Amino acid sequence: MIQARSVLQELKKQHISHIIGLPDNSSAGFFQLASRDEDVKSIFVTREGEAFAIAAGLWLGGKRPVILIQNTGLLESGDGLRGTALRMRVPLVCLITYRGYHKRGHDRVTPPFEARVLDRADLDSAALVTEPTLQAWGVPYYLLHDEGGLAVIPEAFSRAGRCSQPVAVLITDSLG
């Protein structure tokens, strides 16, 4: 488990203004913590695609938002991400909890997949397509496995700013 407090501290070192997202089982504890924080505002959306457009608007207005959603929500967000943050070239860090990381079958199946692979009980269909989707959309990403890897967060911010585009951090363990 990755401490939610450690992640929030790393984000605050980057002077973030808002956390936009929708809690899942892995991030619920983080949102509970963040929503009590006086320095960072939390915005809860009804569907993840909203988050990218809201973040783009916040950035237009001079703020520094981050997004926190599950990988299933990332898949739902396709047009919102493409049409706002990507095309507007918004330097935006997206934290994505990686449902099914240990059931992505990377040692057994490789893209392009046949559709029937997505129905296999030993694999998680969301996990299977998460990284290929980010690659297809041109979104660089880092993997955050444990507290020892928190340095990927400042790296992601640096890259997002340098390249003026969204960068993802895939979180493979629960935030507690």
Next chain:
Amino acid sequence: MLTKEQLLEPLARLRGNAAIVTTMGVARPWGKYSSSELDFASADSAMGHAADLALGIALAQPWRKVICLNGDGSMLMTLGTLATIIGSGAANLILFVVQNGTYEITGNQPVPAAGKLDFCQLALGAGFSRVYGFEAAAEFEKTLPELLSGDGPVFAAVLIEPGSEGPISRSEREESFYLKESLAEWAHRMRRALAADDCRGSTR
């Protein structure tokens, strides 16, 4: 029922230093009335997300009015945004739904439940306390100053005549100032303009 001109001309005259987010059928016509760098066309971008983008600007600059000219088809794509707006506590957002009952850009196919759906009731149900519905130009023009003042969020559904706007191209061929550059170029220009206007402090 209003024409687009009857909707847009008074709004352009009374906007002050509000940021404006347009989409779909009014994105191009708005350019006839405004050449402000505080305008953003959420067109040729993410379908249905104009109100979300406007909400983001509103939350970033709470001292500034932010006006979204959303379409009815676009609003239906992200109805949950009504709840997100209320949950966010944004008091400076004014959300218009420009209601022509059709997907104008693709040739005026009817939106689902056209003529039956009551957007004002949806807004009231989501928790908007200031909700307006307009069917005539005189009523709209008379009420607009009140609508634009005070705390929100404000919701207004405006019945307008169907039009015949085609897709936005974002090129020099477009007459509207804010459609001549790429989405990224305009976004970065608008961000600078919002920051400069913020520094002048004229709106606080």
